[in-house]
Structures are given as C-alpha cells and as structure tokens.
Amino acid sequence: MPEALSTADRSHPGQAIYTRTTLALYDLVVLGISNTLVWRCPTREILRLYDHCVTDEHLDIGVGTGWYLDRCRFPSSRPRLGLLDLNPHSLRAASQRVARYRPEQYQADVLRPIAIPARPFGSIAMTYLLHCLPGAMAEKAVAFDHILPLLRPEGVVFGATLLSRGVRRTRAAERLMAFYNRKGVFSNQADDAESLREALQRRFSEIDVRIFGCGALFVARKPQ
Template sequence: MSDSDLILRGGRLDSRKFPGRRLPPDDQLPEQRNSSPTNKDLNNDTAATPSSSSTSANEENTGTAWYTPLTLPFYDYHVLGFNMSFVWRCPTSSVLLPFFRQNFTLNHLDVGVATGYFPSAALLQLQQQQQQQQQQQKENHQGSSSPIPTTTTAAAPAALTLMDLNPHSLEAARSRILRDNSNPGSVEIETVQHDALSLPAPGVLRRRRFASVSMFNLLHCIPAPCEEKTRAFELAAQCLLDGGVLAGCTVLPVEEAVGAGAGGWWRVPLAGLHLRVYNSEGGRRVFGNLGDTREVLERGLRRWFDEVEVKVVGCMLLFRGKGPKRAGTEEDG
C-alpha cells in the first residue's frame, strides 16, 4: 500500500475509503483541550481567549466564518472528497496529501487548519515509520547478546503549531490530532488565532522559527485582492528557519485551470459553476478568488523565497518556496 493510499477513517489511517469523520460535540472540545498537558494557546498561555482584533477580523471574513461546529463535520467528505476529486480535479489522496507529507517536518506551522486532516495524517505516518524502525531494530537484535541501543527507543516530541482566524477550526484540528496520535506524549500542540495577512507575524511565531509551514486551501478563502494575499508568503518567511520550506495549494479560477487532470470541457463548466456560487452572496462568499492568478501568486513567492516551484493540477495551484528572504526584495526573479 502506497503512502498516497492512506486516508483517515474512524480516527486512524485506512486505505479503503476517503477521509471523513465526525468531530465530537463542540462542548466536549474545551474539556479535551484542558486534559492535554502538552497543549498551549499562543495568544494566552493560561487560557484560550482570542484577542479583540482577531475576533473582529474573524467576523468580517466570511470565508473563515463558514467553519462552524455544524459544518466542520462535513468538510472532509465534501471539500477534501467530492470537490477535490470531481470539481477541482486534484484528488486529496493521490496529490495533495503526498505533497503535504513531502514538506512536513516535526517542527511545523500549519496556517488555515480547517479540520486538521493534513497535519494529522502526516504526523501519524511519521509515527508509524518510527515504530517500524524500532520494531526492525528489535528483530535485528534477536539472538544477539548486545543490548538494543537506548538512543533509538525514544524520539523528541513533534512540535506542531496551528494558526487560524476561526476558533472552531483550531479546536477541531487540535482535538483531532490528539485523538489520532498513537502516542500522546510524542506531540506538543500550540494554537494561535491570527490573520494570515496581518503583518508582522506574531512575535511568538517569529521567535520560535519553524522548519516547515503549510497553507493548504487557504488563499482562495481570503476575501482580498490577489496581490494582497501574497502578504501571507511574507508572514511565512518571517516564521521560517533559514532553509525552511513553505508549501501550499489554492483553487484558481477556471481560466487558470490548465493543469494536468483538468479533464474535458464538461468539467470546466462544473468548476465554473462552483466558483460562481462560492464567490456569491448566496454562497456566503466562502471563496474570494475570482481575481487570483498564477502569475501574481508566483511573483509574490519569488519576492520572499530563494527557490520557488509552482504546478497547476486541475484547478489547483500547488506551490513551494524554500529559503526565506528575511528583508524581502522587489526582485521578482
């Protein structure tokens, strides 16, 4: 079974069905949070109380306001399942999840967390690999008089930070990762409620510095001009270690949909219909991407990263930037 076949099912990875799982009732989430000694909130180390500026921004952003305790349980089925496979033609299991895993480290910042599907799946895979390595070492030492090296029996805990405007998404993602985690002591989760376009990045993130940052399915939900959305790349550059990597994906308008797997002409109207609905008042404006272009986003990436890769699959732009530019330049490369 390949990595791309792994998906979440019933709280664990499974190869038979696409991810889709019901989140616990919202009133259970704070209790789960408080029961975890490794969880912190970066806005307040003693209580998860969002700042007034974050709250007001969240109320104005209809894209993030859509994620509520009523809608989040359907996110994996509808967005990561149906939409990615049949509308945007960029399947989660075979394209997006492998791409996320390739750029995931144990010192990671996930921006725009939704249900926490991607970091949860990537972290669980790393844990499984570590367990397999330990098991292999034990088997190799069977029949040997030498002891198993103690340095291989324990690993440093993963440090995972979740950032989002929506407190419901932060709660749901954190709780999911803790539930899916096979070893509760092997991951430390911190949360921060912050706007991805609000600069500078929070001081706690800039001081922390991460080896990897992800922005999956975030930019198309931000109601802002495309050029302004590139401020999120600056935020990532501020938070990354030297040589760190940013990876993400976003839905492009149909006129930009020239990627592999876009399908026949009948798929373009299907994607266009969904884009019009999601960008409309009737669709609650969960999207704000009709003016987004690959050119502007790529130029923004090159402004803040030394090495940039972009690829269009179906209607999705996959992007990666490595080597953050601290001061930023106007050189577009």
C-alpha cells in the same frame, strides 16, 4: 485557549463559514467529493505534498479539520506542531484530532502582522488558505510577508490554492467557484498560476508551482 474573534474578524466570510456543523462535513464534502470530482485536485496529491515537505517542527496555517496532519508522515514520532488559524472552531477541531502531538495553538489573522510567542518552524503549510483571503493575489500575498518571521532560514513554505484563471475547470467547478465568490467564501476570481508564481518569486529564491485541475500546489524555499 484561543481568544474570541473581534467584530472585524467576524466579517471575513472566508473563515466565518467554518462552524462546528460545516467542519463536521468538511472531510466528506471537500476532501472526499469536491477535490476529486469538482476541483480535480486530488486529496492524495496534497497529502503527498505534506509527506514530501513537512518537517519535525511544523506550523499549519488555515488548519481545516487537521486531516492532513493526522495522516502525513512526520520525520519523527514526536514532532513539534503548531496550529494557526483565525477561526476558533477550526483550531479546536484540528487540535483535538492531532492531540497526540500536543499542538501549540495560535489564533491570528495572516493579513496582519503576526505576534505569537513561538520560535521559528522548519516548515509552514498554507493549504486552501489563499483562495479564501480577500483581494487579488498581490494583495493577499502579504500573508507570506507576515509568516516569514515564523520560518527558519532553511525552512520551506508549501501548500495548495484554487485558481480561477488559466486552468481547466469543469462546469461544476465554474458554478461552485462563482457561488463561493458571490458569498465571499472564496475571493479568487482573478487568481492564476502566474500571479501566484510572481508573489512567491518576490519573496523566495526557489519556488515550484504545479497544477492539478484548478488547484495549484506550491513549494517555496530560501526566503529573500
């Protein structure tokens, strides 16, 4: 089972918000309402990204409730699935949801070097993780450096993040994003598609970034 969070880790509001109570509401509030009506980044588009990129040896980072893993189409009926998150409540919720796959569970902070007893994966997803990490994109992109040892050379990294700049935001999106940034739940006031592309291009030879509302869906292959 995951170890308890350290005092320092508990100070990260971006992950600390996920308690048993908030996770019970996550699918309805985030995937059902916010994605469609506020962020204009439909949940079905993110699920389509999973269906396109997920392999039969997959690591999910920032696991939420495991909704996408529960519904995506793995290439095999018995994939090797890993779950990595800083928050033990999220790890527990997601692992219970996809218990049929007997997932490997790892508690770690992507902003620090990751040392876990796992062989590399063919795909790694980082969905709605980057906008919760503190700092500007160039700073939090260190997360990509820390996960690369967990990726096979021919593997793929994909995911989604919410942007503040250079995208069309509804009034509701502006207000909700500002509120989350004040609370420290989000840290994406300076995030835009160009800084995301630059962070990916520094680490991968092939990248693709597509915008849906104020969400950016990204795919990166061929680590440099």
